[in-house]
Amino acid sequence: xxxxxxxxxxxxxxxxxxxxxxxxxxxxxxxxxxxxxxxxxxxxxxxxxxxxxxxxxxxxxxxxxxxxxxxxxxxxxxxxxxxxxxxxxxxxxxxxxxxxxxxxxxxxxxxxxxxxxxxxxxxxxxxxxxxxxxxxxxxxxxxxxxxxxxxxxxxxxxxxxxxxxxxxx
Numbered sequence: 001x002x003x004x005x006x007x008x009x010x011x012x013x014x015x016x017x018x019x020x021x022x023x024x025x026x027x028x029x030x031x032x033x034x035x036x037x038x039x040x041x042x043x044x045x046x047x048x049x050x051x052x053x054x055x056x057x058x059x060x061x062x063x064x065x066x067x068x069x070x071x072x073x074x075x076x077x078x079x080x081x082x083x084x085x086x087x088x089x090x091x092x093x094x095x096x097x098x099x100x101x102x103x104x105x106x107x108x109x110x111x112x113x114x115x116x117x118x119x120x121x122x123x124x125x126x127x128x129x130x131x132x133x134x135x136x137x138x139x140x141x142x143x144x145x146x147x148x149x150x151x152x153x154x155x156x157x158x159x160x161x162x163x164x165x166x167x168x169x
Contacts, residue, residue, distance in 0.1 A: 002023050002024065002025065002027075003028045003029070003038070003041065004021070004023075004028075004029045004030065004034070004038075005028075005029070005030035005031070005033075005034030005035070005037035005038045005041070006030075006031065006033075006034045006101075007030075007031040007032035007033050007034050007035075007056075007058075007090070008032060008033035008058070008083075008086070008105045008109055008110065008113050009083040009086060009087055009102060009103060009104060009105040010031070010032075010034075010087075010098065010101045010102065010103065011101055011102075011103045012101060013031065013098070013101040014029070014031070016031075016096055016101075016168055017029070017031065017055050017136075017169065020053070020055070020136055020160075020169065021053065022051060022053060026048055026049055026050040026051065027049070027050065027051040027052075027053060028041060028042050028049055028051075028052050028053070029052075029053040029054075029055065030053075030054060030055065030057075031055040031056060032055070032056050032057065032058045032090070032113075032143070032167065033058050033105075033109060033112070033113040034055075035054040035055060035056070035057035035058060036057065036058055036112070036113065036116045038052060038053075038054065039052065039054065039057070039118075039122075042126060042131060043122055043125065043126060049129075049131050050130070050131065050132060051131065051132045051133075051134065052126065052131055052132070052133045052134070053134045053136070054133065054134065054135045054136065054153075054157070055136045055169065056136065056137060056138065056141060056143070056144065056146075056167045056168070056169065057118070057135060057144075057149065057153075058113045058114075058116065058143075058144065059118065059144045059145070059148065059149040059152065060113070060114050060115075060116070060144065061116070061117050061118060062145060062148050063114070068114045068115065071110065071114055072107070072110060072111065072114070075107060075110050076107065079104055079105075079107075080104055083102070083104050083105055084102075086105075086143075087102060089142040089143055089167070090142075090143055090166070090167045090168055091166070091167075091168050092140070092142040092166040092167070093138065093140045093142075093164065093165060093166030093168075094165070094166060094168045094169075096168050098168075118152065118153075120152075120155070120156070123153070123155075123156035123157070124156065126156075127156050132158070133153075133156055133157035133158070134157060134158050134159075134160065135149070135150075135153045135157045135158070135159045135160070136159075136160045136162070136169055137149055137150055137159060137160065137161050137162070138162050138165030138166045138167060138168075138169050139161060139162060139163050139164065139165065140163075140164060140165060140166045141165075141166050141167045142166055142167065143166075143167045144167070146161070
């Protein structure tokens with residue numbers, strides 16, 4: 001099965017996480033927006049899943065409506081420029097070049113990313129099913145508030161919190 005879900009405005013960037021990524025038939029992984037997709041997949045599948053790896057999960061539920069509206073407005077104004085600026089912030093703190101993985105994201109994907117609400121009850125459901133959840137966060141993340149994400153996920157997951165790392169670990 002070996003499932004990996006890509007981040008917003010990215011395609012097949014999983015090699016960027018090769019030092020952490022566990023690839024086998026019973027592990028599902030995702031980066032940022034892809035972490036949301038991976039989580040929903042594992043929550044709704046009947047397939048055996050032993051581990052869920054969430055790399056810098058998109059965590060915007062603590063952001064206000066104004067922030068989210070502004071993001072969508074800037075995106076609507078110039079999608080390609082928005083995505084390029086977004087990816088600059090994603091790669092902050094690393095020397096990773098994201099151009100080979102770049103694809104222009106859609107309005108729908110950005111809305112899903114911004115308005116997704118992680119539910120503690122869903123995390124508990126996965127834990128009760130025996131799924132080991134790993135969350136990887138960079139302290140210097142310019143996309144999400146990683147300290148808020150750490151507090152939220154630590155009850156349900158093994159959280160790896162890297163100093164001097166951004167959204168791309």
